[in-house]
Amino acid sequence: MLCNNQNNLKTSGEKKEREVRLVSLIKKLKSLKKSVSKRGEVAPDGCNLIKYKISQNKKLYNYYKLQGYEPIFETLDGKKKTRYRYLGRAGSEAYIEGVMQVTLRRIIDEIDEMINSVEDSLLEVSFDTEITPD
Numbered sequence: 001m002l003c004n005n006q007n008n009l010k011t012s013g014e015k016k017e018r019e020v021r022l023v024s025l026i027k028k029l030k031s032l033k034k035s036v037s038k039r040g041e042v043a044p045d046g047c048n049l050i051k052y053k054i055s056q057n058k059k060l061y062n063y064y065k066l067q068g069y070e071p072i073f074e075t076l077d078g079k080k081k082t083r084y085r086y087l088g089r090a091g092s093e094a095y096i097e098g099v100m101q102v103t104l105r106r107i108i109d110e111i112d113e114m115i116n117s118v119e120d121s122l123l124e125v126s127f128d129t130e131i132t133p134d
Contacts, residue, residue, distance in 0.1 A: 015125060015126075015128075018125050019122065019125055019126055022118055022121060022122040022125065023122065025118050026115060026118050026119060026122070029111055029114055029115045029118065030115065032111055033108055033111045033112070033115070036104060036107050036108055036111065037104070037108065039104060040100055040101070040104060041097070041100075041101050041104075042101055042104045042105050042108060043066060043098070043101035043102045043104070043105040044068055044105075045105070045109075046068055046069045046070075047066050047067065047068045047072070047101075047102060047105060048066070048067055048068075048102065049064060049065075049066060049087075049098055049099060049102050050064065050065050050066070050067045051063075051064055052064070052065065061089070062089065062090065063086070063087070063088060063089055064086075064087040064088065064089070064090065064095050064098065065084050065085060065086045065087055066084065066087065066098050066101070066102070067083055067084055068083050069083070070083065071083050073085040085098070
């Protein structure tokens with residue numbers, strides 16, 4: 001079916017408006033990411049908070065550590081790297097800092113996923129590769 005010029009202009013105009021809105025959204029998400037990054041130290045990529053137990057004098061104690069997929073934390077002597085940063089018990093200053101760092105990392109990771117998704121949508125709109133129902 002052929003479209004007349006008026007429909008093409010309307011479609012072209014709508015397409016341009018959608019592109020502008022998507023570009024604006026990407027800018028807002030990048031600004032949000034920058035704002036979140038400034039809130040404090042961010043845990044390295046792939047870092048998680050791990051709870052572990054230690055038995056001492058017939059009692060179990062819970063401790064926490066940050067754990068990475070590969071050695072990313074400096075050891076106390078600074079000569080090599082390790083996968084772990086020990087935080088101590090719940091409520092310790094190191095524990096609080098570790099929780100905040102991992103939280104910021106996860107927020108940033110989610111924002112990055114949304115940026116990628118919106119950029120994909122922008123490409124679909126820009127290059128007319130959207131799948132539309134018949």
